[in-house]
Amino acid sequence: MRKMFLAYIATIALAGSVWSETGKICREYWIEHSGRLNGVKRNIAKAKAPTGRDTLVSFETVCWKNSKKKKNWGNKYAQRVFGFLIPEESGEYIFWIASDDSSELMLSSDDSPANAKRIARVDSWTPQRKWNKYPVQKSQTIRLEAGKKYYIEAIMYEGSGGDNLAVAWAKNADEAKPEIIKGQFLSTVSEGTPSAYAKNK
Numbered sequence: 001m002r003k004m005f006l007a008y009i010a011t012i013a014l015a016g017s018v019w020s021e022t023g024k025i026c027r028e029y030w031i032e033h034s035g036r037l038n039g040v041k042r043n044i045a046k047a048k049a050p051t052g053r054d055t056l057v058s059f060e061t062v063c064w065k066n067s068k069k070k071k072n073w074g075n076k077y078a079q080r081v082f083g084f085l086i087p088e089e090s091g092e093y094i095f096w097i098a099s100d101d102s103s104e105l106m107l108s109s110d111d112s113p114a115n116a117k118r119i120a121r122v123d124s125w126t127p128q129r130k131w132n133k134y135p136v137q138k139s140q141t142i143r144l145e146a147g148k149k150y151y152i153e154a155i156m157y158e159g160s161g162g163d164n165l166a167v168a169w170a171k172n173a174d175e176a177k178p179e180i181i182k183g184q185f186l187s188t189v190s191e192g193t194p195s196a197y198a199k200n201k
């Protein structure tokens with residue numbers, strides 16, 4: 001009986017952890033998307049159900065540099081990548097976003113999506129992991145505290161041709177070396193957590 005009870009508790013814990021795991025970040029995508037980036041914001045504001053959801057092990061969605069089979073994910077789609085950023089070290093940080101087609105990166109001052117502000121963007125498109133095509137891809141310097149949870153969210157849309165999305169960061173003193181944010185600094189959110197764009201900012 002005790003064994004059964006423990007198994008039952010373990011099942012509950014497992015079910016509850018699907019959308020709240022460290023080492024990963026959530027992605028939602030809409031296929032047959034139209035309306036560029038404003039269309040993505042409308043999807044979110046109107047709670048349009050995504051075509052699908054998955055999780056990523058770093059803040060990057062297409063990895064054709066590592067796999068010839070994944071050169072492009074698709075055409076006419078939109079996506080948002082969202083979760084918590086949990087730095088291991090306090091300090092001054094800089095963020096970058098690279099994407100094809102356009103994108104925005106939002107970062108909160110705490111774990112609430114409502115306090116997120118846009119810190120970087122791509123208005124047209126960039127090659128994958130190309131951090132310096134436009135000055136607006138790079139954020140201002142932002143102070144982060146070790147162990148604190150910060151809500152982070154990127155939105156992006158793809159029309160046609162190549163597609164990619166990645167977010168990098170670096171300590172201020174190390175700004176010549178942007179690194180894609182690894183899963184160890186990321187965590188998924190609980191199901192039902194609102195988007196930073198829920199109020200169509």
Ligand SMILES: [Ca+2]
Pocket residue numbers: 100101125158159160161162163
């Ligand atoms: Ca494209």
